[in-house]
Amino acid sequence: MDIGQPSPSRVRPGGPAPLLLQTVHEQRTGLGGISVLKARGTVDATNAPRFAEALAEHVADADRAAEHPLLDLSEVYLACADAVRSLDRATGPLARTGRALPVVQPRPHVREALTAAGLPGIRLHASLTSALDALTGRGPAAQEPARAAAQEPARAEPGGPGR
Template sequence: MESRSLTDSGQPPPARVRPGGPAPLLLQTVHEHRPGLGAISVLKARGTVDDSNARQFAEALAEHVGHAGQAAEHPLLDLTEVYFACAAAVRCLERATGPLARAGRALAVVQPRPHVREALSNAGLPGVRVHATLVSALHALHAPRQPHPAHPPADRETAGAEPGDPT
């Protein structure tokens, strides 16, 4: 049996309404060079991550993180247009970011929707850092690297944009 959340009007939230089922998962990698930062690689995901495509998501994410490491790029994951529909999606992130966590690093995850942000927060993944905006994620990459605690405290970014960030 599928559990669905409903709005106050009793209708499914707009992100879930799609004739024919959940939105297909689309993945695209964008490579850029940013002055003062160097090379970055952004994996942009769009659609729904569910049991039918969680493996595809995991493989693409692991490949993205691995390639970025070999190419000396800063990996980022843009979840602006993603809906997690199962626990497998969070496990995918955990597996793909495990090597980063063991190296004292983390994958910058940009603009997850509130329910995705909550799932990531509840999971307490040490290899994931959630940022409200791409600007804040890039700003964090400029900061000196420090080992990340196993369960990072909630920061202002997870609640919204930092002062001065365009929204």
Template structure:
């Protein structure tokens, strides 16, 4: 599923990329269903609300379907504080329940931004393999300063 299409006015050479969101679902042996929300482009004040709404819907859909939700920020750029608030709002309930959203984001600026923000509902991983391994083991040791350990999520197999 692709949410949002870039407007011709927003696409300009050398400028920030438009925000595109896509959900991919797959089944992993031993782990079960995994749902990955992939964000591509720049998250800024203009589109942060759209990311927040899409992430909230992604988490709710994954919960209803018994899937493990992941957020892939590999191709995303967090441009402002609104981008962090877009992540903090939907993951707050996870943090209060002692869980966290596994986020894949190897770009250094994203890792640094998330570490400085110390969002307890976010668990950062360098790549998809590491995130899936953490889900499969049922343990998610803190990978960034300021994060809290998470309880294993019940699996639906």
């Protein structure tokens, strides 16, 4: 017989994974310093403000250290609209200065949500290598599905474009 509070696993079996954040600093030849914020877990309504604050602080710290900030979302689930808004809040200052935060390896559902949201302060990349190539000018500025679709050859329509 159990006495007292049930364990967290019994209260929320299969519930959202806790949000973990870790910053990794590296030096890259030809690029200089990079600062990667690696996020892991679920961003939901309960922790979206903390995520936005940590991300904004990450970008500000990287700017002060003359590093390139990146965000690794390879192990993140966005559980609600608050999660997307938290990214928008944190990257808004970058967008207002014409910059964007490279976001690396978002899971397919996260990529879809971010692409649909059209956040001006982020650029999606399929890998860290493609993000670094974009920063050094060796690759495309962004690997967004929406942009890739826009770059496909235009189909001729009767009456010309827009008619």
